[in-house]
Amino acid sequence: MKILNDDSRGIEVASKIIERGCLVAFPTETVYGVGCDVFNEEAVKKVYEIKKRDFSKPLIVGVSEVEQIYELAEVNEVAEKLIKKFFPGPLTLILKRKEIVPKIVTSGLEKVAIRMPDHFVPLELMKRSRKPIVVPSANVSGKPSPTKFEHVIQDLPGIDAVIKGECKIGIESTIVDVTTDPIKILRFGAVPKREIERHTKLDVELSFGEYKTSKPFYLFIGERVREGILKFVSDAESKGLKPLIIAKEDVYGKEVITVGKGKDYVRNIFDAIRRAELMDFDLVILEGFDDPEYGDAVMHRLKMLAGERVIRV
Ligand code: TXA
Numbered sequence: 001m002k003i004l005n006d007d008s009r010g011i012e013v014a015s016k017i018i019e020r021g022c023l024v025a026f027p028t029e030t031v032y033g034v035g036c037d038v039f040n041e042e043a044v045k046k047v048y049e050i051k052k053r054d055f056s057k058p059l060i061v062g063v064s065e066v067e068q069i070y071e072l073a074e075v076n077e078v079a080e081k082l083i084k085k086f087f088p089g090p091l092t093l094i095l096k097r098k099e100i101v102p103k104i105v106t107s108g109l110e111k112v113a114i115r116m117p118d119h120f121v122p123l124e125l126m127k128r129s130r131k132p133i134v135v136p137s138a139n140v141s142g143k144p145s146p147t148k149f150e151h152v153i154q155d156l157p158g159i160d161a162v163i164k165g166e167c168k169i170g171i172e173s174t175i176v177d178v179t180t181d182p183i184k185i186l187r188f189g190a191v192p193k194r195e196i197e198r199h200t201k202l203d204v205e206l207s208f209g210e211y212k213t214s215k216p217f218y219l220f221i222g223e224r225v226r227e228g229i230l231k232f233v234s235d236a237e238s239k240g241l242k243p244l245i246i247a248k249e250d251v252y253g254k255e256v257i258t259v260g261k262g263k264d265y266v267r268n269i270f271d272a273i274r275r276a277e278l279m280d281f282d283l284v285i286l287e288g289f290d291d292p293e294y295g296d297a298v299m300h301r302l303k304m305l306a307g308e309r310v311i312r313v
């Protein structure tokens, strides 16, 4: 591992390392990030691996110039306002991705997260390599984000290089999805909600928080849940993954935890989730729940559990 200073020489060495398809950790104004060339899919794969991060959890793309945002994503009016006001700064925008963004960066989602760090190290690094770089936090998944050089060394001992420096703020960027109406805060962070509201003149909805789960949960909703789940299961199995289904009835001919319908579903669902967490499966599939009395409350929790992995069929 190379330890570099946050001076011109250190940044030059780091940019060469990135050009070679290797990984560099660096300070940003929020927390330390671990970066590589966004367009080098092998390198991006290494970022997920070194962070022990699930491939279903996408990475933020860092840019150093506003024009790069237009190359990577569709920029609507709300996004334009927020970019003008907060970039560079601790705000991440979720935008509709353009084809140029490799799917591995967005975990296959049609949206991409973009931010422009307000810190000379990542900005300079991107300018020298003339490319955007990914900017996820430089910790092992599940641990708090690193705000000191030592944290990065503890979490990512296999990293190719670390640039030493200061993170002024110490908490992560606020994440706002501006593709939805109303726009949504997906993660509270360094830019307060009222600031977003003030500058967009819009009400901002809060998205569901996220539960910490030991494996990914996929939530299926819509008219064709059963067919959707069966197809998803066979796709997963063909990739060598072991899925578990949590369902109202045992109708899949697969591994299922049955929770029953109506009030039974409500009574049993949390227990099923806990059991699923402890069992030896790679991913868990949830049948959505529709009920005049408890539907909203249950779905709120299931959506928190699934995060971005809500599948409409
Ligand atoms: O302040 C920050 O944002 C730091 C610095 C280092 O840039 N980065 C950071 O990245 O916190 P990370 O990977 O630890 O957290 C990014 C969050 C994750 O929860 C991820 O799921 C979400 O952003 N995210 C990324 N792309 C997304 C997308 N296309 N749609 C929804 N959420 C997305």
Ligand code: MG
Pocket: 136, 137, 145
């Ligand atoms: Mg993180």
